[in-house]
Amino acid sequence: MLGSGIIQGLAVTAKNFVGSFHDPARYTTQEYPEVLPTLPENYRNFPFLVTENATDPMGTMRCVACQICEKECPPQCIYIEKSKDKKPDANGKMQLYPAVFDIDTSVCMSCQICVEVCPFDAIKMDQVFAIAATDRFTGLLLDRAQLAKPNSYYHTIHPTEATEVDARLAEEKRIAEEKAKAAAAAKAAAPAKALPGDLSRDAGRATDPGLAKASNRVPGQTPAGQQAGTVPSPSNAAGAPAGPAPKPTSPTMKPPGAGGPAASGS
């Protein structure tokens, strides 16, 4: 009969009206400033720079100012200036560091390409929900000090991904140390061969066994398989501790004649 549909509709809305008072499952909204949203682990918006140590963020930044992210960034929101001097990194190897590292978050499109191309796991995606600034020019242009956040923070926002990254870095460090030991043993066994090793050390950073990690993952034309290692996925959590073996090397980027067998072996 005409009008029965109207009555059914009224019943539905009446149910909603009453239900919203006593049934929390119906009530879909959150009182935002009081109740902060629980973000999913894979939520991301703007990049930040990972540092090893919370107490000395500028000194223990993983970034070596290789400028790959700056070149890859589609909207070109990253600006990096290399340092003039070098500082030791986590493996004790002397590295450049970014004297200036700016990200214009008003330009950033949160694509995560900088994270995927970074060979040093130095830049990761942040989870800042309330992004607002009173000044759109300086307020949204984040500098090095604002971007640097400790690895422990990375663990709190993306635990799965951070564990995987840590395991990979530890594995790479272990392999590098083994190689260094082997190289030292070889050097001790054959002192005559020490000279070329010293020369190649000056020739390029990748020669150092401690930097096998870096040379292993120097990208540029980063293969897709390597990118897959950095994007969060549940299967990686289990696969990561097994070692960084699946990552193919990219020998084209390496300095000529620098530790080729060592890099491909890892």
Added chain:
Amino acid sequence: MISAAPESFLERLPLLAGDLIARVVPAPLLWFVTSLIAIVAILAIFGLLFAFLTLAERKILGRIQNRPGPNRTGYFGLLQPFADGIKMLIKEDIVPRDADQVLHYLAPVVLVSLALMTFAVLPFGRHLVPVELDTAVLYFFAAGAATELAVFMAGWASHNKYSLLAAMRALAQLISYELPLLLSVVPVVMLAGTLSTTGIVAAQGGWKFGFIPHWYVFTPWGFAGFLIFFTAALAESNRSPFDLPEAESELIAGHLTEYSGFKYALFFMAEYFGMTALCGMGVTLFLGGWQAPCAFLEVIPSYLWFFAKLLTLLVLFMWIRGTLPRLRIDQLTRFAWKFLVPLALINLGTVAFWHLTVGWGGALQLARWALALVFVIVPFVLIGRRLSAGVAPRTYRYAP
């Protein structure tokens, strides 16, 4: 039929206030002062009611959509209407360069004043009628119909072809629904034998068996008439699902396109005033006005009963707004001319029958009810079936 029990102090409060004023104010000025007080009281009460209706509407719509509605300004968002008012007041008032300046300015003013004028004849309580007119019903609908003029004024003065077209469409709707609205009122006037609103309310006094009130809505023709009146009132006050003149999502507010700031707020105010007045008229005509539903409930003052019924109807308006989607213009006019008008005309016959069979008693009384119900239900079903033939139920072939 007014009960002979001594009236409570609260009930007699308007009378006492009137006496007090008569004692203070010199006699030649008395009519002026009393009408002024009535105007101020109506402006204050219904202005506040308008403010909180907007809040209630947003709250109710929110709850219907499982969200809280405004709750930031003051406790439960109680200050929200005032925040909205301040916002509207400090907004820039933009008038198109080519607009008819005078008409553009006058349209919202005329609309609000005409909407307010309708309140004058509503009997809010036993002793609370601003103006006692013998032809109150006629006056009410005349003033209500004049708002259509203001709508067209707004559309014309905007110097905007879309506003003008929207105003014409609004006129088409308002005039279409004016007819069933008035036709559904005629039976009440026929049976009460008076055009005075106080007389109509008095005719609905008393209780059958002591608990069934003699409200017109509890008769077959009265129920049908109330439904027709209510539907037509929804359309007359531009409320969803008949809010085509505005149609925010489709028409950028139709004839209101070129209005901004407080003029726009005035249109909203007029909509709510019109809605409230029509609900008040519906209460007066069909729901027994200020009459209490039971004898023992008469301790509650009559004006509270009136406002309780009024608020019930207003909440019903909001409930319907939260439920039904907007009609198309052809559906809208077809519904008026092919459904409401014939039903209202048939209802006239039903009430004539009801009026002629007043003397029937006993078993004949049952026959009277049965016949009247048949007169109401059969046309409804038949015309309704024809109206929706070939239209419903709709099958969506390409949607899941």
